Amino acid sequence: MIGLRKFLVAFFLTSCLLLTSCAQQAPSRFDGAQQESTSKGATAVVDNSQSGGSFNRYFPDSGNGYDRIYSQEKKGFAQAKLKKDGQEIAILSISDVLNNTITVDKYQSSTDKINGFPAVAQGSTATAVLVGDRYQVKIRSKDSSFSESDREEWLGKFDLRGLSKLK
Amino acid sequence: MSDSIFELVDNLPEKNLTTMMLNSLDNIVPGEWENTVGFVNTIRKVTGEDDEDLIQQIGDRAVWLYNDKSQGYRRAMWLYQTVDRTDKALGTAALANKVGNKIPLVGGLLTRVTPNPDKAQALDLSIKLVVELVAFCQINGIPGDSIGDFVGALSDYSGESLMRMAALVCVDGLIPLGPDFLLKAQSTLSGIGPKDLESNSTFKEVEESIPGGNTKGKLDFIGESFDSVKGWMSDFVASKNLDPQKVMNNLQGFLEFSDNKLDYVAAFIDMSTNYYEHTGTQTLARRLIERAFDEI
Numbered sequence: 001m002i003g004l005r006k007f008l009v010a011f012f013l014t015s016c017l018l019l020t021s022c023a024q025q026a027p028s029r030f031d032g033a034q035q036e037s038t039s040k041g042a043t044a045v046v047d048n049s050q051s052g053g054s055f056n057r058y059f060p061d062s063g064n065g066y067d068r069i070y071s072q073e074k075k076g077f078a079q080a081k082l083k084k085d086g087q088e089i090a091i092l093s094i095s096d097v098l099n100n101t102i103t104v105d106k107y108q109s110s111t112d113k114i115n116g117f118p119a120v121a122q123g124s125t126a127t128a129v130l131v132g133d134r135y136q137v138k139i140r141s142k143d144s145s146f147s148e149s150d151r152e153e154w155l156g157k158f159d160l161r162g163l164s165k166l167k
Numbered sequence: 168m169s170d171s172i173f174e175l176v177d178n179l180p181e182k183n184l185t186t187m188m189l190n191s192l193d194n195i196v197p198g199e200w201e202n203t204v205g206f207v208n209t210i211r212k213v214t215g216e217d218d219e220d221l222i223q224q225i226g227d228r229a230v231w232l233y234n235d236k237s238q239g240y241r242r243a244m245w246l247y248q249t250v251d252r253t254d255k256a257l258g259t260a261a262l263a264n265k266v267g268n269k270i271p272l273v274g275g276l277l278t279r280v281t282p283n284p285d286k287a288q289a290l291d292l293s294i295k296l297v298v299e300l301v302a303f304c305q306i307n308g309i310p311g312d313s314i315g316d317f318v319g320a321l322s323d324y325s326g327e328s329l330m331r332m333a334a335l336v337c338v339d340g341l342i343p344l345g346p347d348f349l350l351k352a353q354s355t356l357s358g359i360g361p362k363d364l365e366s367n368s369t370f371k372e373v374e375e376s377i378p379g380g381n382t383k384g385k386l387d388f389i390g391e392s393f394d395s396v397k398g399w400m401s402d403f404v405a406s407k408n409l410d411p412q413k414v415m416n417n418l419q420g421f422l423e424f425s426d427n428k429l430d431y432v433a434a435f436i437d438m439s440t441n442y443y444e445h446t447g448t449q450t451l452a453r454r455l456i457e458r459a460f461d462e463i
Contacts, residue, residue: 032227
């Protein structure tokens with residue numbers, strides 16, 4: 001009798017274990033990134049990237065009905081919203097590619113240039129330039145009224161030349 | 168508890184007491200909040216992109232950024248989770264009692280909650296506000312005690328962030344403390360000392376993240392934060408013509424209760440919902456995705 005009871009208890013506990021493990025999260029397409037980014041010594045941002053605040057002076061200014069509002073500032077990254085009549089129409093950013101070196105690969109096949117710097121289109125909303133092989137300047141449309149040619153024009157309004165000299 | 172950002176966003180409920188409560192406040196901030204759940208779905212919504220390879224790159228970078236502790240995202244998530252102490256069983260029990268689209272707040276459900284005394288409620292409101300300020304700075308990268316930057320950014324709040332602030336004003340301010348909730352909170356803050364703060368359970372949970380050094384310094388920081396944000400809050404209340412009666416009418420869209428039980432309604436919502444964690448997760452995911460797309 002005791003044997004049967006022991007067996008039942010063991011069976012019950014095993015079933016519980018199986019059931020709880022089945023209730024775990026399904027595999028995700030982001031499991032790889034999760035595993036790599038939590039391994040020992042992994043970081044998304046490196047010490048020698050520029051401070052985000054050092055990028056602010058290279059952004060285009062507000063004016064002519066456009067407002068530029070800074071929204072994020074982290075090591076190697078600065079981001080601003082571009083608004084017209086209070087409506088967000090685009091996101092402007094500068095990032096230090098030292099934090100994510102793989103990002104420069106896409107410029108190898110680039111044939112377009114903005115103010116002499118290689119430019120690429122990304123997806124249906126983004127256009128970016130690589131400045132001095134070190135800084136990525138990107139504009140993303142947040143409203144369909146802000147077209148690809150608007151993005152190219154506004155990328156030209158950044159002080160790209162000045163940024164290329166930032167050491 | 169999930170550790171990865173994609174699980175946290177994937178696990179956000181589509182419908183529960185929290186979303187019902189937030190939906191009931193929709194006409195206060197019309198169209199601002201949409202309950203976007205699921206990590207990939209959020210990437211699509213935030214970026215407007217549907218190329219699978221691009222979505223993968225954005226998601227991967229977001230996962231990396233979230234897991235780098237130096238970037239502040241995990242601390243912000245912890246703050247949003249910790250300041251909401253939720254009794255999940257109460258929420259489940261309440262939903263089980265639903266009649267039609269409403270939950271009758273009577274009998275057994277009411278005996279399971281205890282209204283906060285005014286002083287504790289005023290402190291909870293102030294601490295939640297400071298948590299928002301600190302989390303904002305962790306997410307957006309402005310130094311942790313920059314109250315001025317936060318106040319400037321408040322006027323630019325939209326979407327789920329504005330809904331979170333609207334809910335704070337309504338269910339942690341107007342309903343439990345009444346129309347003069349700002350005055351009550353202010354007089355509470357100026358009348359208490361470090362010992363009172365130390366005995367507040369919400370403070371105890373999050374104190375390590377509040378700037379100011381010792382408890383006295385933290386109390387000062389809470390007071391200064393409240394002082395600088397109260398103007399925004401009173402403008403918000405005035406511009407939306409908010410009063411306890413109006414908020415009560417909104418809440419009666421999903422709860423059934425009698426008018427003399429407002430303090431119990433506040434306690435019930437406090438215990439059964441986690442609107443800070445829910446909308447905080449959505450805010451954090453949005454900001455993370457916006458940065459990730461810029462960096463790839």
